[in-house]
Amino acid sequence: MPFLIYSSDSQQSWTAAADTEVMAAVQDGDEKAFDELIRRKTQPLLQVVTRITRDREEARDIVQVVFLRVWEKRRRFDPRWSPNTWIFRIAVNLAIDQVRWRQTREQALRPLGTHLRSLKNPGARTLADLEDREVTGILERLSEGLTEKQRWVFLLAGVERLGSDEVGQILGCKASTVRNHLFAARKRLRQELTRQYPEYAPDGRDSNDQGGASQ
Amino acid sequence: MSCARWRDLLLDESVDELAEAQRDEFLLHLQVCSSCRRAAAEADPTVVFSLLPEERIEEGEVEEIRRTVQAMRRVRALEASWSRRGLAAGAFAAMVMLAIVLIPERPLRQSPEEVPFAGAVGVGSGLVSVPRVSSGGSVVELQVELARSARVSDLSTSPTLHRVSRLEVIASTGELVDRNLGNGYRIRFSLAREMPPSGPILKGFQLLQPDGQGEVALFSADLKPVPDSPLILSVTPAAEEEEQLWLLLTYSADDPATLLSEN
Numbered sequence: 001m002p003f004l005i006y007s008s009d010s011q012q013s014w015t016a017a018a019d020t021e022v023m024a025a026v027q028d029g030d031e032k033a034f035d036e037l038i039r040r041k042t043q044p045l046l047q048v049v050t051r052i053t054r055d056r057e058e059a060r061d062i063v064q065v066v067f068l069r070v071w072e073k074r075r076r077f078d079p080r081w082s083p084n085t086w087i088f089r090i091a092v093n094l095a096i097d098q099v100r101w102r103q104t105r106e107q108a109l110r111p112l113g114t115h116l117r118s119l120k121n122p123g124a125r126t127l128a129d130l131e132d133r134e135v136t137g138i139l140e141r142l143s144e145g146l147t148e149k150q151r152w153v154f155l156l157a158g159v160e161r162l163g164s165d166e167v168g169q170i171l172g173c174k175a176s177t178v179r180n181h182l183f184a185a186r187k188r189l190r191q192e193l194t195r196q197y198p199e200y201a202p203d204g205r206d207s208n209d210q211g212g213a214s215q
Numbered sequence: 216m217s218c219a220r221w222r223d224l225l226l227d228e229s230v231d232e233l234a235e236a237q238r239d240e241f242l243l244h245l246q247v248c249s250s251c252r253r254a255a256a257e258a259d260p261t262v263v264f265s266l267l268p269e270e271r272i273e274e275g276e277v278e279e280i281r282r283t284v285q286a287m288r289r290v291r292a293l294e295a296s297w298s299r300r301g302l303a304a305g306a307f308a309a310m311v312m313l314a315i316v317l318i319p320e321r322p323l324r325q326s327p328e329e330v331p332f333a334g335a336v337g338v339g340s341g342l343v344s345v346p347r348v349s350s351g352g353s354v355v356e357l358q359v360e361l362a363r364s365a366r367v368s369d370l371s372t373s374p375t376l377h378r379v380s381r382l383e384v385i386a387s388t389g390e391l392v393d394r395n396l397g398n399g400y401r402i403r404f405s406l407a408r409e410m411p412p413s414g415p416i417l418k419g420f421q422l423l424q425p426d427g428q429g430e431v432a433l434f435s436a437d438l439k440p441v442p443d444s445p446l447i448l449s450v451t452p453a454a455e456e457e458e459q460l461w462l463l464l465t466y467s468a469d470d471p472a473t474l475l476s477e478n
Contacts, residue, residue, distance in 0.1 A: 031285070038281045047270045056270070060280065067284040127263040128249075128256035139264050159264050161242065163235050182231050186261045193260055202257050 023083040027074045038067055041084075045091050051155045052095040054140060062098060066091045082166070089170045096152065127200050138197060145192040146185050153178050154185035218244075218251050225255055230262050242266060 014022055014036035022040070025033035045066060049059040069090050077086055127135055139159070143151050149171075156167045157178060164175040164182070171178070194201040221244060230238055242265055245252045255262045 035281060035285070038284055039277055042277045042280050043269070043272050046272055050270055060276075064280055064284050067280075068288060071284075071288050126253050126256035127260045128252040128266075130263075132268055135263055136267060139267075154264075158231075158261065159267060161239065161265055179231065183229075186229070186231070186259070189261045189264075190259070200256075200260055202260065 019083045020079070023074075023077060024079060026071070027077060027079075029074075034067075034071060037070070037083075037087075041067075041087055045087070048088065048156065048160055049091055049095045051159060052092065052152070053098055058098065059095070062094050063091065066094060069094075082169075085166055085169045088162075088166075089172075092152065092156070092170050096148075138193075138200075141196065142189050142192040146188055150181050150185040150188065153181035154189070157182050158185065218248060221251055222254055225258055229259060230255075230265065 014025070014033050017025075017033075017036070019040070022033045022036050026037055042063060045063045046056075046059055049062050049066075050056050053059050053062065066087065070087055073090075077083070127138070130138075143154070146154065152171060153167060156162045156170065157164060162170070164178040167178045168175040190201065221241060224233070224241070230241065233241060242262075245255055245262070245266055252263075252266070
């Protein structure tokens with residue numbers, strides 16, 4: 001029984017195809033196209049889901065489930081949709097479910113690293129001078145001050161740099177709402193930065209924000 | 216665009232107000248220009264969060280995920296096939312019931328006869344032998360120390376689909392603490408030995424659902440039995456203060472290969 005035997009030759013026909021073509025073939029039950037879809041989307045999905053769950057192993061489990069869902073629900077996919085957006089929507093929803101599930105157990109906000117105070121570069125003048133790992137730790141800590149919607153919007157639009165339209169489709173809201181949440185999230189992050197890490201906050205910037213600055 | 220132009224632009228507008236193409240170009244510039252990056256961070260530190268690098272992922276990891284997903288898909292297809300034949304409920308599915316009991320001072324190894332579960336075997340934080348499962352189920356009890364894995368050997372049930380129906384976490388007082396798989400507890404199955412050269416063996420995987428249901432599967436790539444494949448079962452406890460756990464594993468299993476041949 002030739003289960004799961006992977007043929008690199010047959011894969012070649014899909015490597016140059018557009019996402020929409022690959023997805024159309026997946027809808028028709030083409031396993032090789034599904035393989036190609038997994039190869040293309042694993043990296044970006046793992047990236048986004050890890051950012052949301054803050055747990056790489058958990059993200060990996062979720063990404064596997066995402067692909068299984070994609071296969072099982074492939075006939076519900078409307079060709080007018082963007083395959084990327086559709087898949088990301090499944091992934092983000094699963095990841096958010098997982099985080100909420102943890103939150104109900106009051107474990108989501110587990111200590112995010114008391115190590116954050118022992119940064120490697122205590123003399124750094126700006127966040128840009130810190131190592132990526134340290135920036136990630138600070139972001140995680142500051143994100144706790146955001147509302148749930150602000151947090152997801154900021155992760156998708158502000159960190160992953162997805163467009164407002166795409167984020168809106170993923171989260172099921174308007175692009176203008178995404179931009180509003182993004183603006184509010186940045187403002188809140190700057191305030192939290194001033195409060196928790198004043199050494200990296202720009203002087204005067206957040207006091208203006210708090211005074212009612214608007215777009 | 217020059218550095219000076221970028222900085223002027225940043226004074227006029229926040230990064231989110233830039234057109235998408237311009238924003239991407241701007242962030243790309245920040246990744247290579249340290250002086251502009253510093254200037255941007257001074258103007259708005261949150262810009263730095265947009266410069267975080269992508270998660271590093273190995274090619275082998277993508278391939279492993281691909282294999283696992285395809286295997287999950289195959290198993291689902293088999294399940295569906297059995298459902299259509301009206302045999303799914305108890306025949307193909309297997310059940311794993313895991314309970315983790317916090318009993319810090321009860322070394323079961325010294326008195327295995329006290330274990331109130333049929334089929335209980337030796338217990339310890341190290342290697343544990345588990346009897347072969349044919350059908351009907353079996354129970355093992357493992358002592359799992361914090362941040363360590365319990366190793367189950369001689370679990371010759373591969374290829375096997377285990378279905379986790381429930382996780383019960385019971386305190387040493389006997390009080391039920393939790394009854395959902397994945398609520399802070401991570402149960403992970405994986406093979407203890409190297410993959411044989413004859414063909415890949417899929418690692419176990421876990422499917423978590425919001426209602427607490429989950430599945431753990433372990434089988435070879437061609438759904439053929441893999442005799443004497445050691446299995447590692449690792450449990451990550453939720454509460455860091457828990458020093459010692461008792462893991463109660465109840466499972467039954469059927470062989471998809473057998474089902475397949477009957478098809």
